[in-house]
Amino acid sequence: xxxxxxxxxxxxxxxxxxxxxxxxxxxxxxxxxxxxxxxxxxxxxxxxxxxxxxxxxxxxxxxxxxxxxxxxxxxxxxxxxxxxxxxxxxxxxxxxxxxxxxxxxxxxxxxxxxxxxxxxxxxxxxxxxxxxxxxxxxxxxxxxxxxxxxxxxxxxxxxxxxxxxxxxxxxxxxxxxxxxxxxxxxxxxxxxxxxxxxxxxxxxxxxxxxxxxxxxxxxxxxxxxx
Numbered sequence: 001x002x003x004x005x006x007x008x009x010x011x012x013x014x015x016x017x018x019x020x021x022x023x024x025x026x027x028x029x030x031x032x033x034x035x036x037x038x039x040x041x042x043x044x045x046x047x048x049x050x051x052x053x054x055x056x057x058x059x060x061x062x063x064x065x066x067x068x069x070x071x072x073x074x075x076x077x078x079x080x081x082x083x084x085x086x087x088x089x090x091x092x093x094x095x096x097x098x099x100x101x102x103x104x105x106x107x108x109x110x111x112x113x114x115x116x117x118x119x120x121x122x123x124x125x126x127x128x129x130x131x132x133x134x135x136x137x138x139x140x141x142x143x144x145x146x147x148x149x150x151x152x153x154x155x156x157x158x159x160x161x162x163x164x165x166x167x168x169x170x171x172x173x174x175x176x177x178x179x180x181x182x183x184x185x186x187x188x189x190x191x192x193x194x195x196x197x198x199x200x201x202x203x204x205x206x207x208x209x210x211x212x213x214x215x216x217x218x219x220x221x222x223x224x225x226x
Contacts, residue, residue, distance in 0.1 A: 004056060006031035006107055013054060013080055015131060018123045030113035034106040042098040042106065043084070049094050051110040052085040058104025061179060063097045073182035075135075076101075076174055086132055088114065101175050146185045154184045155194045156223045159204075163216050173209040198222075 007028035010016040016024060034053075036042060042053065045065060053060075060077040074096065077083050087094055088111055118125045145154055158180075162171045173180055181191035195211070198204045202219045205212040213219060 004033070004105070006033070009056060009107065010054070013082075015054075015082060015127050016124070018127065019117070019121060023117055023121055023124075027109060027113050027117055030110050032108040032110070034108050036100040036104050036106060038100055038103050040100050042100070043094045044097040045093070045095055047094050049084060049087040049090075049092070049111075051108050052082055052088050052114055053098070054082045054107045054109065055079050056105040056107055058100060058102040058106075059174060060098055060104060060106070061101050061175070063099060064095075065097055071097075071182065072185070073179055074139075076179070076183060078174070082131070085114070085128060086135075101179060142185075151184075151186055151190055152194055152197075153223065154186070155191065155198065156219055158184060159211065159213055160216065160219055160223065163213060167216055168214050169212075169216070171211045171213060173211065176209070 005028075007025055010019075010024060010028055010031070016027065019027070034042070036058075042060065043049070055077050057079055059079075060083065061073050062075040062077065062083060064072045064074055066072070075083075077098075083098065084094070118128065145157070149157070159171055163169050175183075177191055177195075178188045181188045184191065186194075195204065195206055198219075199206065202222050203214045204219075205214070
């Protein structure tokens, strides 16, 4: 991964795009590039939160770790997304773990730069609040799905949401099946069984991380019967 210009990168992130040039320059000046290999942990429960992160390249999973060591994937962070800012405002240690699922490049923005920027720029503060609100809404949708929808409904809905209005297409899983299963609150075995069943009922073809959906309408009809 080559070296980037933090200022140029942040300028193209919606969260920071409305910042005044001088403000953006101050943020970028304090940014620290962190190159993490697949499997490397950026932070874990109990670590002090002294800034926020923006993912440049790769993918990072946000994980809730139980006392028995079991993990629940809460979110998959994609390039251009930020993470960790909610805990920054609380002034408390991280309650979750962030771990790279691919070789990744992360920009770390220290609190000493972020907090003054928020105080000086109402637009930045509103955008950050909007981003946190969207995450809360997503979390509420997840809770609704886990409690009200069956395992099959969750999997079918995931493919339909990913494909949108396309009559057919290929869904490339952003992470391996085990991580995606955790994201959907399923065991890997249940997820694999459901993929096989959907192959029989709706013609889904699994090729590694690529899932070919030949007929989205058939998948929607199946969802209506669940």
